[in-house]
Amino acid sequence: MIRPSRRNTPPSPSGAVRLGALVPLTRPGWVEAGRHLLAGLDLAVREVNDAGGIDGRPLELVIRDTAADPERAAAAVTELAGLGVPAVVGEYHSVAARAAAARADALGVPFLCSSAVLDALTDEPTRWVARPAPAQSxxxxxxxxxxxxxxxxxxxxxxxxxxxxxxxxxxxxxxxxxxxxxxxxxxxxxxxxxxxxxxxxxxxxxxxxxxxxxxxxxxxxxxxxxxxxxxxxxxxxxxxxxxxxxxxxxxxxxxxxxxxxxxxLRYLPERLGPLGERVGRDLRERLGRAPSFVAFEGWDSVAVLAELLRTHGTDRAAVTEAWPRVSVEGTRGPIRFSRVPGTGVWQWAWAPVQVxxxxxxxxxxxxxxxxx
Missing domain, CATH: 3.40.50.2300 (Response regulator)
Known part of the structure; x- marks a missing residue:
């Protein structure tokens, strides 16, 4: 069994709930997609904290650059698990997300994969991984x-x-x-x-x-x-x-x-509702341009995990057991997870799809x- 190393682990900030975040920020990763994903993640974290955090504790992102590299993604999950994070969120590239999901499953760390769409995100069904992005098929x-x-x-x-x-x-x-x-x-x-x-x-x-x-x-x-x-x-x-x-x-x-x-393909509704419109304006201000669907996926992912952490605490097993019970109003519609044949993970079926x-x-x- 793979076990996360705890050597040279920096102490957590006093009282903060630390959330691991996987983002492609350097080549050969798709850097612009990574920036949009991070903008959505960060905006949602700030809004959670403005609303009182997780039972009065601030939420903090611990960001790791995957550069779309499967080995880096898996190593990042191991490191983040060693830091004691209750969950990991993010990733855009399917090959990196697949490696991250396998490592999260092996270590028993909840992983909410924000953007990668590969159907077979894991070789075998797992209770540790969920996804708001639609399956590729x-x-x-x-x-x-x-x-x-x-x-x-x-x-x-x-x-x-x-x-x-x-x-x-x-x-x-x-x-x-x-x-x-x-x-x-x-x-x-x-x-x-x-x-x-x-x-x-x-x-x-x-x-x-x-x-x-x-x-x-x-x-x-x-x-x-x-x-x-x-x-x-x-x-x-x-x-x-x-x-x-x-x-x-x-x-x-x-x-x-x-x-x-x-x-x-992009994963947005024809018209955003009031929440999506408001988040879209804030994302545009942060990015200096219209946000892509990837930015909305980042915001939605943090919103889901924040709700789970508030209602079920920071115990990893408790977070994972709550995947099928969570219901969150996302920027693109109500998000709920179920088992979809062929994916092996907890899946939102489905985010809106446009050509x-x-x-x-x-x-x-x-x-x-x-x-x-």
């Missing part, structure tokens, strides 16, 4: 349905530019299975082996009607988009990014109008294309 099937309706009859040959990763492999499998049952075809193109120009040639040869970017950002996603946009043979090919790369301002800054008209793109006439504006 749920969101990506909605995305596949959008593609079928958007492309029209007879244009369902979909190419995916992909890289080696459990997350991208799972996404490819979800798309292939869902589209095949509806007459669609998925063709895999290795974005690691093919230069952007060669990938364009492959798209022409395959007769693809759409190219989905199942790749890292900005490399190789940005060069691929530039190459496809600049190839006259591919003028009618739809570029899509179900993982949400175009959500963030870095995408628009690097690609400009070339990055518009690229549908992606969105950047308006070609105004790349700074997002358009809702489809909801599910």
């Amino acid at each position: 749920h969101g990506w099937r909605i995305y596949a349905d959008f593609l079928l309706g958007h492309l029209g009859a007879g244009r369902h040959r979909i190419a995916v530019a992909t890289q080696p990763s459990v997350y991208w492999a799972a996404g490819t499998r979800i798309l292939r299975d869902h589209l095949a049952s509806r007459g669609g075809t998925v063709v895999e193109l290795d974005a690691t082996a093919l230069a952007p120009g060669a990938l364009c040639d492959a798209l022409v040869e395959e007769g693809a009607s759409a190219l989905l970017l199942l790749t890292g950002h900005p490399e190789p996603a940005v060069p691929i988009v530039r190459a496809v946009r600049g190839d006259r043979r591919l003028a009618e090919v739809l570029i899509g990014a179900p993982a949400g790369q175009p959500e963030f301002t870095e995408w628009a800054a690097l690609l400009g109008r070339d990055g518009a008209g690229v549908p992606f 969105v793109d950047r308006d070609p006439a105004d790349p700074g504006r997002l358009r809702i294309l489809h909801t599910g």
